[in-house]
Amino acid sequence: EVQVLESGGGLVQPGxxxxxxxxxxxFTLSNYAVSWVRQAPGKGxxxxxxxxxxxxxxxxxxxxxxxxxxxxxNSKNIVYLQMNSLRAEDTAxxxxxxxxxxxxxxxxxxxxxxxxSS
Amino acid sequence: xxxxxxxxATLSLSPGERATLSCRASQSFxxxxxxxxxxxxxxxxxxxxxxxxxxxxxxxxxxxxxSGTDFTLTISSLEPEDLAVYYCQQGSTWPLTFGGGxxxxxx
Numbered sequence: 393e394v395q396v397l398e399s400g401g402g403l404v405q406p407g408x409x410x411x412x413x414x415x416x417x418x419f420t421l422s423n424y425a426v427s428w429v430r431q432a433p434g435k436g437x438x439x440x441x442x443x444x445x446x447x448x449x450x451x452x453x454x455x456x457x458x459x460x461x462x463x464x465x466n467s468k469n470i471v472y473l474q475m476n477s478l479r480a481e482d483t484a485x486x487x488x489x490x491x492x493x494x495x496x497x498x499x500x501x502x503x504x505x506x507x508x509s510s
Numbered sequence: 511x512x513x514x515x516x517x518x519a520t521l522s523l524s525p526g527e528r529a530t531l532s533c534r535a536s537q538s539f540x541x542x543x544x545x546x547x548x549x550x551x552x553x554x555x556x557x558x559x560x561x562x563x564x565x566x567x568x569x570x571x572x573x574x575x576x577s578g579t580d581f582t583l584t585i586s587s588l589e590p591e592d593l594a595v596y597y598c599q600q601g602s603t604w605p606l607t608f609g610g611g612x613x614x615x616x617x
Contacts, residue, residue, distance in 0.1 A: 427606070429554075437546075437554065437597055439606040453605040487553055495601015496544040496559035498566075503553055 394418035394499050398488045401504030408478050412504060414471040414488030419499075422466035425491035428473050430484035431503070438484075442491065443471060456482075478508045512536055512600050514609035522615040529585040531612045533598035538578045542601040545574055545583045548611075549594045557596075558583060590616050 400412040414426060428440040441462040442451045450462045461474040471488065485505050489497035513536040523529055533543065541561035546554040556565040558574035561581055571586045585592055593616050598609040 429608075436595075436611050437548075437599070437608040439599075439608065442606065451604050451606075492556075493559055493601070494542040495599070495606055496542075496556060496565075497546075497554075497599075498556045498559070500553040500555070 396488055396490060396499050396501035398486060398501040398504040401486065401506045403507045403509065404478050405510050406479060406508055408508070409474070409476045410478065410506060412473040412475070412486055412488075412506075414473075414501065416469060416490070416499075419490070421469045421471065421490070422464070426462075426464065426471045427489050427491055427497055428462065429487045429489060429497070429500075430482075430506075431487070432481075432484040435484075440486070441473060442495075475506070478506075480508050482506060483508050511605055512539060512603060512607050514598050514600060514607055516596075516598060516609035516612045518612060519610075520613045520615060522617055523588050524617045525588055525590055527588050529588050529592070529614060531583040531585075531596055531614075533576075533581040533583070533609050535579040535581070535600065539600060539602035541577055543574075543576070543581050544599045544601060545572075546597045546599065547592075547594045548597065554597065585614075588614075588616065592616070 427442040443462045447464045459477045464471045485503040487503045490499040492498040543561045545558040548554040562574045595611045
């Protein structure tokens, strides 16, 4: 069975940092591009980042560029999202998802909650 | 940035009725358009990719169509379990963007 599992969420003070992890079972994560998508409480979906299979290319929207860094360790089959200079507006459930084709996301984890608050 | 506008915001229909959800883009792009279903308390699920291809395991009552700037998700005969918010998403250009969602309510 294909599964994606995020971990690492929690409560962080504004200006703080946190690293999320994304692991997979049932398929080899290193064979696919992977994305992070977030959802603020009661709001819609917002794309956060995508990394290609080798880790050589990463993409971000302006809202997180320069603060968030996506990376991957293909030897461990894990993708990371390092989040720095966190703000209250970063509070959301963060989903990790496997890419298929051109930008579609076919397998999603259940999400991990990040709360940025003092 | 490609802005996706979904309409209507809410759709209230009875079981067995046909649901038509619209996704309009601020500029034309190739057909790298996906649709997702998100049920309450759950992660999104891919329904349609490349505008009209059903994802693995998705029932035939879900279909996608459209091109350019106008895309449509159709649920041919609504089932009670289709209660959810539906999002469109473009994968054509960075940044990837999602529409604001259409909430489907079952009467």
